[in-house]
Structure formats: structure tokens, C-alpha cells
Amino acid sequence: MNKKIKWGIAGLGNIAKKFASDLNLVAEAQLVAVASSDIHRAESFKKDFNADRCYGSYKDLFDDPEVMVVYVAGLNNHHKTVVLAAIAKGKAVLCEKPLGLNSGEIKQMIAAANNNQCFLMEALWSRFNPAIQKAKKWSDEGRLGAVRFIYSEFSFYKMDADPSHRLMDLNKGGGALYDIGIYPIFLTYLILGIPEKISAQSQFGPTGVDVQTSMIFQYENAQAILYCGITNNSDNEAKICGTEAEIVLPGRWHDTEAITLIRNGEATTTELPTLGIGYTNEINEVNQCIAQGKIESSLWSNQNALELALLVEKVQEISGIKN
Numbered sequence: 001m002n003k004k005i006k007w008g009i010a011g012l013g014n015i016a017k018k019f020a021s022d023l024n025l026v027a028e029a030q031l032v033a034v035a036s037s038d039i040h041r042a043e044s045f046k047k048d049f050n051a052d053r054c055y056g057s058y059k060d061l062f063d064d065p066e067v068m069v070v071y072v073a074g075l076n077n078h079h080k081t082v083v084l085a086a087i088a089k090g091k092a093v094l095c096e097k098p099l100g101l102n103s104g105e106i107k108q109m110i111a112a113a114n115n116n117q118c119f120l121m122e123a124l125w126s127r128f129n130p131a132i133q134k135a136k137k138w139s140d141e142g143r144l145g146a147v148r149f150i151y152s153e154f155s156f157y158k159m160d161a162d163p164s165h166r167l168m169d170l171n172k173g174g175g176a177l178y179d180i181g182i183y184p185i186f187l188t189y190l191i192l193g194i195p196e197k198i199s200a201q202s203q204f205g206p207t208g209v210d211v212q213t214s215m216i217f218q219y220e221n222a223q224a225i226l227y228c229g230i231t232n233n234s235d236n237e238a239k240i241c242g243t244e245a246e247i248v249l250p251g252r253w254h255d256t257e258a259i260t261l262i263r264n265g266e267a268t269t270t271e272l273p274t275l276g277i278g279y280t281n282e283i284n285e286v287n288q289c290i291a292q293g294k295i296e297s298s299l300w301s302n303q304n305a306l307e308l309a310l311l312v313e314k315v316q317e318i319s320g321i322k323n
């Protein structure tokens with residue numbers, strides 16, 4: 001790629017900082033502008049991450065002709081509005097997960113991107129993790145035999161968070177399922193596709209968000225046991241087990257830097273370090289798609305994002321999650 005892809009960031013909170021530090025590691029990317037509802041936050045972010053300029057409104061960012069792609073890093077309940085506003089100005093968009101609060105919002109965003117011929121991708125960074133890509137390849141090639149069982153979890157302790165924290169607030173799209181449950185669901189969807197049947201149960205915290213959700217995904221000849229929770233720490237390992245071999249993705253599996261293949265009791269581990277925190281992988285994918293004039297990624301398409309949201313909705317319906 002001989003031309004740099006020029007990035008803007010809308011919403012300058014915790015994840016935006018991590019993303020921007022990784023963006024600065026990618027030679028083909030340039031952070032040209034950042035925008036926050038708070039101009040002081042925008043000014044200090046610009047300085048910290050060497051952006052060329054900053055704005056106190058997202059609109060000014062979307063009006064900036066040099067910005068080719070906007071990374072949307074605000075709260076879940078604002079994704080749709082911000083994404084639609086960026087697309088209306090012809091910008092390519094990478095939006096934090098979950099792309100929308102529900103499948104209806106996601107359908108609207110996809111329609112807008114298609115109508116405007118704008119690139120759109122959910123920032124499901126684990127899809128671009130090299131170890132997870134290898135797990136998908138090995139599974140598709142049949143190296144595990146037939147996959148019969150997946151175990152995947154994502155949990156951490158966050159019960160001490162303020163009730164207004166985005167994780168605890170139903171209105172901000174809070175709860176364990178929305179925040180981290182999408183990762184175990186993503187892994188089983190990636191490997192086994194859409195299940196025939198889902199069972200799920202949740203525990204709820206004082207603000208009404210789900211704080212633990214356990215799921216069983218039933219396939220014709222396989223099962224997946226999935227868990228997310230903000231009630232406990234855990235090693236956050238994942239396993240994909242077949243009739244001939246198994247894969248272990250060591251914790252935290254969703255941003256792992258290694259993969260272990262176990263066959264006949266013999267384990268072989270391959271180290272696959274990622275550059276920076278790991279957001280560089282999705283940044284490279286977006287850069288390449290834009291350079292090639294694509295309006296979606298073939299690795300994580302908008303149909304994939306929609307199907308993931310439909311699975312999340314099904315779990316919500318079964319386990320009584322309200323948002």
C-alpha cells in the first residue's frame with residue numbers, strides 16, 4: 001500500500017486511547033483528526049496521540065475532507081446515530097462492538113452504508129487475531145476431525161463499578177452479555193455457525209443488567225458451552241474439540257498470542273505475537289479494504305455482524321435480559 005489511510009476518531013474514552021496507540025504503530029495509517037463532545041478532552045488526546053487536529057464536535061470531524069475512515073468509539077447506545085452521521089458524509093466507518101443495540105439498528109446501518117457505497121465494519125478485533133485465524137483455518141481444514149465441543153468464556157470482576165458506569169447502566173447498553181458475552185458467541189459462530197437451539201440463563205445485578213450469563217448452543221452433532229460474567233475473574237481460556245484433535249486458545253483467548261494443538265495427548269504450541277495491544281490486526285484489515293475499494297470485509301462482513309446480533313437477541317429473549 002503506497003498511500004496512507006487517513007483516520008479520524010469519534011469519542012475519546014478508554015478504548016479510543018488503546019486504539020490510537022495501536023494506530024500509531026501501523027505504517028499505512030495516519031491519525032489526522034479526533035473529536036469529542038468535550039474540546040479539552042479532544043485537545044489533550046490530539047497531543048497524546050499525535051493527531052494532526054482536533055474538534056469539539058463529531059460533525060466537524062465528519063466535515064473534514066481529509067478523513068477517509070472514522071473509528072466510532074462511543075457508548076453502545078450512541079453507535080447508530082454516530083455511524084449514520086459519518087456515513088451520510090461519505091466516510092468509511094469502523095464501529096466498536098456491538099455494532100448496534102439490536103438487529104434493527106444494524107440493518108439500518110448496513111442499508112445506509114450500502115446506499116452510500118461506504119465501507120462499514122464492526123470492530124470485532126478477535127476475528128483478526130492471528131491465533132484465532134489459525135484456529136478457524138485448522139478447523140475448516142479438518143485438522144480436528146469433526147468439531148463436537150466448544151468451551152469459551154469471558155469474565156472479569158467489575159461488581160465494584162459505579163451504577164452509572166456503562167457496564168451497569170441498561171440505558172447505555174450495559175451488562176455482561178453486550179460487553180463480553182459477544183466474544184464466546186462469536187467464537188462458536190465462527191467455527192460452527194448458527195446453532196439449532198439455544199439455552200441460556202442469566203443472573204441480574206442491582207441495576208437490572210445481566211452480571212452472569214451461561215449459554216448452551218446446540219448443533220446437529222456438537223455443543224458449545226459459553227459463559228460471560230462481570231462477577232468473577234477467570235483464566236478466560238477457550239477450547240475447540242474434535243474427534244481427532246483439540247485446540248486450546250490460552251486466556252485471555254480473545255486477544256491471545258498463542259495456539260495449542262493437542263493430538264494423541266501430544267501438545268504443540270505455536271506463538272503468534274500481535275503488534276501493540278492487538279487492534280493493529282483490525283486496523284490492517286480496514287486499511288486494506290479501503291485501499292482496495294471494498295465496502296465490507298470478507299473476514300467479518302456486515303452479515304456476520306447482523307447474525308451475531310441475532311444470536312445475542314435470542315440469548316436475551318431466552319434469559320430475560322431487558323436491554
Ligand SMILES: NC(=O)c1ccc[n+]([C@@H]2O[C@H](COP(=O)([O-])OP(=O)(O)OC[C@H]3O[C@@H](n4cnc5c(N)ncnc54)[C@H](OP(=O)(O)O)[C@@H]3O)[C@@H](O)[C@H]2O)c1
Nearest residue numbers: 011012013014015016036037038073074075076096097098
Ligand atoms: N474492542 C474492545 O476491546 C473494547 C473494549 C472496551 C470497550 N469497547 C467498546 O468501546 C465502546 C466505548 O467503551 P469505553 O470503555 O471506551 O467507554 P467510555 O470510556 O466510558 O466512553 C467512551 C466515549 O463515549 C462518550 N460518552 C461516555 N459517557 C457518555 C455519556 N454519559 N453521554 C454521552 N456520551 C458519553 C464519550 O465521548 P466523547 O469523548 O465524545 O465525550 C466517551 O469518551 C463501547 O461500545 C464498548 O463496547 C471495546
